[in-house]
Amino acid sequence: MDYRTIWRRYRPSAAGGRLPLALLILIGGGSVALLVALAGRRTSVERVPLQANTKFTATQFREAQSTWKAAGLTQARLSGGVIEVPASDVDQYSRLWHPTREAAQLRTRWADAWQDANDRLSQFSGTRERESARDISRAQAVSRLLEELPDIAAADIVWDEESSRGWRQPERVRATVYLKAEPGRLIGPEVVDAVRRAVSGSKANLDPADVTVMDQSRMVAYDGSQATNASTRLAQSIATLRARLEAALQHIEGAVVQVHPSGIAGLSSDNSPAPVAVSIAIPEAAIRQLARLDDRSATGRDGSSESEQRRRVFQAVERHLQDSIRSKVAALMPVGLQLVEPRQLMVETIPSPQPEPAPRPETALAALLTAWAGQNALPVLAVLFGAGALWTVRPTRRSASTPATAIATSAATEHEAIDAGQPAAKVQSPTAARDTEAHEPESPINGMPATASRRAKEVADADKGHSDASHSLQPTAKPMPAEADLLREVLAKLESRRGEERVHRSMNAPPAVASEDLPQILAGRVHGSRQGDHAPATLELEDLAAEQPERLQQVVQRVEPDVWSRALFGASPGLQSQLLAKLPEHEANRVTRELRAGRPVRLREIDAAQERVLSAWQEVRQNLPPAAEPSARSAPERSAA
Structure with missing residues (x-):
């Protein structure tokens, strides 16, 4: 039996064929679920x-x-x-x-910062890379040192170098230091001066006058110009006034204090107070909270008596609050600042920010589903892939008909064909049909084709008695009452039609031997045009093992040695040993080496080689002379040539 027969007879079962697919689904689903879990774990780390x-x-x-x-x-x-x-x-x-x-x-040390930066450099780093790393580590060290000051919460430094303008003027560096004070603390002039001098000493070519200090909490910048002492004092005084007002109004939630100079261009160099403008904004919500009014009674604009009363309460609290703020501003005004005109102090009430609209139901539902899917992605994927695997390996759905019903239907179909004057068709299940196809008879009966042999067997089986027919039609399962009546009716009809069935099958069966001339039949010769009708349906390469040694030697002589290395590929070891023993020793060794080498061989080459061997075997069995081609000569003749 060669590889083609094995492949044709291989029919995987339903469960066995679906099992690899189910395993593939489970493995793929598990991998996807694991990746999702790892990705979710990686992105959700807080x-x-x-x-x-x-x-x-x-x-x-x-x-x-x-x-x-x-x-x-x-x-x-x-x-x-x-x-x-x-x-x-x-x-x-x-x-x-x-x-x-x-x-x-x-404390932070410059050596530690530079060591960390130097560790990140390699031996191939150039001078420019080392200088850049040194500047970066210096900036980090200075920022950390400034953050260690008592009143500083955060600090950052930025500097820039200008190229030298000549050999007499060195490079100039400008720096800006951003400071953020601790809550409740104030960055005073002494802190600004200390920071300016410390930063200038940490960078070469950096003058204290070129260092600008930015107070992020008060939004005030202090530069190092000696010509702006008045501006510096004014900025410091404004920052002090703003801090005092914010501390005094901290019980009013959302109050915004703004202080800015007014008429700075007219400042003189003497110590006269500088005019400033103060603007304080109070939200309506803070006034309602102080007046203990709810949101729906905001200002009482609907015209009802109750709303009018609430509006009066709101206005009274607003006026009292404005008067209190004006008195506090006058009391907290530092030395060096003044309010020249009353209009320079503005206290206004601003509307509260509108609340965000409530999300729509469908938007909220979508957000809820999205959040739920993000939290339960792994279980959902596991359930889906598990269900897919179970559906794949599920048992096949059985037919609604019972064995008795199937037998009755088959018999009824057969008798309908007989009544119509057609040969009865044998109804088989798909499995039986595949088995019949796979187990095709390999040897003919008296030289007849395989189809004729099967019909002859059917005619012989039709001659059996009623007991055999009844036994073959017995259901494997216990039929139901209605099905039993149907089965008895079909059996009775089958018994009455048995004779007609034999007649139809006998008439449709072909003759065992085709019509040829008697001299040709006695001589054992068949005409070439009828050779296909008398030849076997199929010849298998494995059947050569049962052939006579003389005929096997003739087959070997008719086939050229180059064909055997392809024809014996995939054959059984017994057949290989028999055929190699008939070959010359050097040819047998060569074929053995090629078979053991395991080199890739094309399928069409194997088929062509085996067809060549089978055709030579057919010629030997029919006692035909070898072909006239040079390739059909025997091995000794080719050796002699």
Whole structure:
């Protein structure tokens, strides 16, 4: 049996054919679910500072990181001197490592910052890269040092270098320092001067006059020009007044205080007070809160008596609040500032911000579904892929008809064909049809074709008695009463039509031997035009193993040796050994080496080689002379040539 027969007879079962697909679905679904889980875990990590208002150096972070890695914690990172860890693991990180008192109070050192920057450089880094890394580390160190000051919450520094204009003038550097004071603190002139001098000493070619200090909390910038002492004093006084007013109005939620100079161009160089303008905005919601009015009685514009009363209460509280603010501004005015005119103090009531509209129901539902899908993506995917796998390996749906009904239907169909004058068709199940097709008879009966042999067997089977027919039609399962009556009726009809069935089958059966001349039949010769009717339906290469040695030797002599390396590819070891024994020794060794080499062979080459061997075998069986081609000569003749 060669590989083609094995492939033709291979019919995987329904469950076995679907099992690899189910396993593939499960494996693919598990991989997708794992990737979704890892992606969700990676994107949903929320980081928080390990210790608030505490700056750590790179040396401290490396020490802590070694301790955390030993315990399997690898999510910590250092950003701007702050150690950030996942919010869900803060307790574990704090329990495994916490800085000592000396380490917590350790100041930032320029050497540590430069060492960290130098560690990131390689041996191939150039001079420009090293200078840039040095400037970056210097800026980071200065910013951290400024943040360690008592009244400074955040600090950042930016500088720029100008190219030299000549050999007598060196490079000029300008710097801007951004400071943010702690809540309740104020950056005074002494802090500004100290910061300016410290920054100028940390950078070459940087003069204190070229350092600008920006107070982010008060939105005031202090430059180092000596010609603007009056402007500096005015800015400091304005910042002081703004801080005092904000502290006095802190009980009014949402109050906005703005103080700006008025008529700065007319300032003189003496110590006369500078005119300023003060603007204070109070939200309506703050006034309603002080008056204990609800939102629906905002200003009483609907005209009802109750609303009118509420409007009067609102206006009374508003006037009282404005008078109180005016008196506080006059009392808190620092030395060097003054309100020249009453209109320079403006207290206004601004409408409260409108609340955001409520989301639509469909928008809220979509947001809810999206959030739910994001949280439960992994279980949903697992359920979907599991259901798909179960549906794939589900058992096939059985037919609604029982075995008895199927037999009755088959018999009825057969008798209908007999009544119509047609040969009875044998009804088979798909499985039986496949098995019949796979197990096609390989040897003919008396030289007849396979189809004629099957019809002859059917005629012989038709001669059996009623007992055999009844036995073949017995259902495998117990029929129902209605089905039993139908079956008995069909059996009775079958018995009455049995003779006609034999007649029809006998008439339709072809003759066992085709009509030929008697001399040709006695001589064992068949005309070439009728050869296809008397030849076997199919010849298998594996049947050569049962052939006589003399005929096998003739087949080997008729086939050229180059064909055997392709024809024996995939054959059984027994057939290979028999055919190789008939070949010359050197040809047999060559074919054996090619078969063992395992080189890739085209399928059409194998088919062509096996067809050549089978045609030679057919010639030997029919006692035909070999073809006249040179390739049909025997091996000894080719060797002699």
